Amino acid sequence: MNTNKAIINNAKRTIELESQAILYLSELVNDDFAEAVNLIHNSTGRVIITGIGKSAIIATKIVATLNSTGTPAIFMHAADAIHGDLGLILEDDVVIFISKSGNTPEIKVLVPFIKNAKNKMIAITGNKDSFLGQQVDYVLNAFVEKEACPNNLAPTTSTTAQLVIGDALAVCLLELKGFSSKDFAKYHPGGALGKKLYLKVRDLSSINEKPQVAINAPLKDVIIEISKKMLGVTAVVENEKIIGIITDGDLRRMLSKVDNMSLLTAKEIMSTNPKSINSDAMAIDAMDVMESHSISQLLVEENGKYAGVVHIHDLIKEGII
Structure with missing residues (x-):
């Protein structure tokens, strides 16, 4: 068989297996899921998520998703928990265990300690009848029929299912909290997405020069102002109000049409009714x-007064474009 064709077929088989498993998860969502969401939403503590092996890696991703959508969460490795990290669990924290089998040795050791501390416990497991499933308050069923691995050994489909359950939890909590785009920006101030949601026009224009000339400014002054302020443009201003704009393109077009340039002023060169934007507007609106x-x-x-210039390069620099 052609090697590329075999690779493509294997990839498609993996995707189809995992997509079918994810689709089946929707049939497993029940009252336990709803009660677990309500428990976390009403809790005054944090969410502690723990696991071992690949489940621990999935746990860290779910923690990141919860934190970024307004639900405080902390990852605790199941092996480290029984060697001192149990101290990070506070009285009102909710503990989520992630385990495909629900019977791993570390989980069996850890569960009784959490139970004795009377913290509420939730399991994301593929085996609701396991030790873990029988001990927790709520089971979020992440059952999968088989792994995508041809040997049915390497965690593939099962970890995808765990991840999807975690995303479903986060989205349900987000909805209950009324978590808005402004809230999201607050938790993501450094990323391009966050900047689109909070960066204002004045944040960009205030760091630029403020090129301007009077309506009767001679051509030489216009050229000097555009060159000096390095934005390829100048506003034509009268009584602090914008009455026109001159770009370097306007200059080139005018120079190609006029023989005697000595008498030219800003009034003859400028374009009237230029496009403008309020400094309070969002930077993404300026891009539009x-x-x-x-x-x-x-x-x-x-x-109502001239306040500066925002350049497309400013938007590019901030990652908005």
């Missing part, structure tokens, strides 16, 4: 205006 009008610079106003 630039894209819709095929322009690279946008004049900024604040309280």
